[in-house]
Amino acid sequence: MTGQSPRPKGRRPGDSGTKEQILDAARDLFADVGFERATIRAIATKASVDPALVHHYFGTKDELLVAALQLPVDPAVLFAGIGTEEGNGRGAGETVVRRVLALWDDTDTRAPLLALLRTAVSHERAAAALGELFANTLLAQMATLADRDDASLRAALVGSHIGGLVLGRYVLRLPPLAGAAPDDIAGMVGPVLDHYLSGDLARPAL
Amino acid sequence: MTGQSPRPKGRRPGDSGTKEQILDAARDLFADVGFERATIRAIATKASVDPALVHHYFGTKDELLVAALQLPVDPAVLFAGIGTEEGNGRGAGETVVRRVLALWDDTDTRAPLLALLRTAVSHERAAAALGELFANTLLAQMATLADRDDASLRAALVGSHIGGLVLGRYVLRLPPLAGAAPDDIAGMVGPVLDHYLSGDLARPAL
DNA sequence: CAAAGAACTCAACAAACGTTGACTTATTGC
DNA sequence: GCAATAAGTCAACGTTTGTTGAGTTCTTTG
Incomplete structure (x- = not known):
């Protein structure tokens, strides 16, 4: 194991549910350590994604919060x-x-x-x-x-x-x-x- | 207002209750914005003190937390x-x-x-x-x-x-x-x- | 009255943070 | 099949963070 799989650079083929992966990772981390300690970098890592992609989808961190806080329960x-x-x-x-x-x-x-x-x-x-x-x-x-x-x-x-x-x-x-x-x-x-x-x-x- | 009272450099004369001022400021900020967002700099400013003095008294930020969390109520x-x-x-x-x-x-x-x-x-x-x-x-x-x-x-x-x-x-x-x-x-x-x-x-x- | 130590500031460190812009690759609409 | 756009990475930016070490002033001890 010399080259540890450097991520491909461009768009992925097919339908990758990346957006949901990010939301899931964000919810997990918000739940575990709270808002402040859940860094965007950690969320991105957990979702196997670049930090910049989080901003690409959700904008600022506060906006990510409200997106992740949408209740899964009525x-x-x-x-x-x-x-x-x-x-x-x-x-x-x-x-x-x-x-x-x-x-x-x-x-x-x-x-x-x-x-x-x-x-x-x-x-x-x-x-x-x-x-x-x-x-x-x-x-x-x-x-x-x-x-x-x-x-x-x-x-x-x-x-x-x-x-x-x-x-x-x-x-x-x-x-x-x-x-x-x-x-x-x-x-x-x-x-x-x-x-x-x-x-x-x-x-x-x- | 040109020279905005630069703080004196060394020890203060008399008995300044600085340690308590720091603890009070810390408790106020912990209560207002939580642990993470209460920065040591903000606490020091509120206590009219240099940030380094906070460490001088309480060491790390976590130790300041436990010091500030000592209940004032039995x-x-x-x-x-x-x-x-x-x-x-x-x-x-x-x-x-x-x-x-x-x-x-x-x-x-x-x-x-x-x-x-x-x-x-x-x-x-x-x-x-x-x-x-x-x-x-x-x-x-x-x-x-x-x-x-x-x-x-x-x-x-x-x-x-x-x-x-x-x-x-x-x-x-x-x-x-x-x-x-x-x-x-x-x-x-x-x-x-x-x-x-x-x-x-x-x-x-x- | 000298020496030790406590109280206190200053300047700076390295690390981590949120965020941005440029670039690359795949998909979609005409 | 060619443009437009979405999905994705990379490298870097400017701040802010906690923390440190050296230096200065006062107080205490003998």
């Missing part, structure tokens, strides 16, 4: 059925927790979500995006509750509890949380979410 | 009384929430805490520190519950819920959470914490 699906007549009451919260954990336990979907969370905490723009995401989509799904005047507060309580769960299990990796089975967690947290969704906030029935 | 005080005979049952969770919010609403104590949270999400070392902090000190305060075999799980649930609350109110700034009065939040979240602390996790009394 949040409306996550909360589908919450607050409707059938989905209301017992089990709704548990279902949501189970869906969220399933999403985060799958390696493919975890990367972009972790990337979003990591950057949201340090990047003002991503924070706003995540905030709107929770506020709008969760609220929109709380159909039968939407007329209550405290609906957005209820949504915020639910969202923040789920956020804390994710933070503890996947970012901080608190042992009891990271080690527990999804069903167990859903069984314990779900009822609390139900309470936040439809219970009496002032006079809790505990 | 977490044991935060959870004092939780799980004891008097503090148990009604009101314990509400008290904790009120204490936590008071801490985060105070600008002086918020900076180092925000710095800790921001860096914990992107820095492996800070994440471990925050994790241990919650696990150990919260657990240690749950006196009467410590013999239960699920004590650490209960502590993790409480900690993650509080973490989510902080995340939503101070980092993402979700309007309903950021705008609510501390007492209102404590009234709604407190009972849930009580449930996590001493309620029946498997068969929730909702």
